[in-house]
Amino acid sequence: MNLLEPVHTDCQRWAYTLTRDKVAAEDVYAQAILTGLVNIHQLKQDGAFKSWMFRIIVNTFRQSLRKESRQPESMPPEDLGFRSPRDDEWTDREARSRVLWAAIERLSPDQRQALVLFEMHGLSIKEICSVMDRKDSAVRVLLHRSRQRLAELLRRDGIEE
Numbered sequence: 001m002n003l004l005e006p007v008h009t010d011c012q013r014w015a016y017t018l019t020r021d022k023v024a025a026e027d028v029y030a031q032a033i034l035t036g037l038v039n040i041h042q043l044k045q046d047g048a049f050k051s052w053m054f055r056i057i058v059n060t061f062r063q064s065l066r067k068e069s070r071q072p073e074s075m076p077p078e079d080l081g082f083r084s085p086r087d088d089e090w091t092d093r094e095a096r097s098r099v100l101w102a103a104i105e106r107l108s109p110d111q112r113q114a115l116v117l118f119e120m121h122g123l124s125i126k127e128i129c130s131v132m133d134r135k136d137s138a139v140r141v142l143l144h145r146s147r148q149r150l151a152e153l154l155r156r157d158g159i160e161e
Helices: 005-019 022-038 046-068 093-105 109-120 125-132 136-156
Strands: none
Touching (some): 005 022, 046 125, 093 109, 093 136, 109 125, 109 136, 125 136
């Protein structure tokens, strides 16, 4: 599938972002690929393939949750094994990254999804609307609130930038 090659890594990352588990992400992504192959005739524009696949991944993830009758759990920051930004290792880029991801984990699932799709995967507002099945204004509000909440969480962790 030539359409999948350019977005393969982004799709894998998106599945991992949703599941927060490598094995579960691989299962969700594999099932999403199968679903995409079966339904490729429904794709209206080649340029919309990435957001279309992201939507299939979200739906596949939700189906897996329903099958297992469980809700996604975020890990408490203390279980992530990172040091406080006030420690000697603060200048280390890895420490900053851990603090950032711990803060992102504390966002609501919808805020986290909107922020990751926009900032890390580079999707447009319109594409995020399609992936999350939300209206334009709702996605814009989610992005605004997620940025505000993330800034607040980072300030609490001693990051003023």
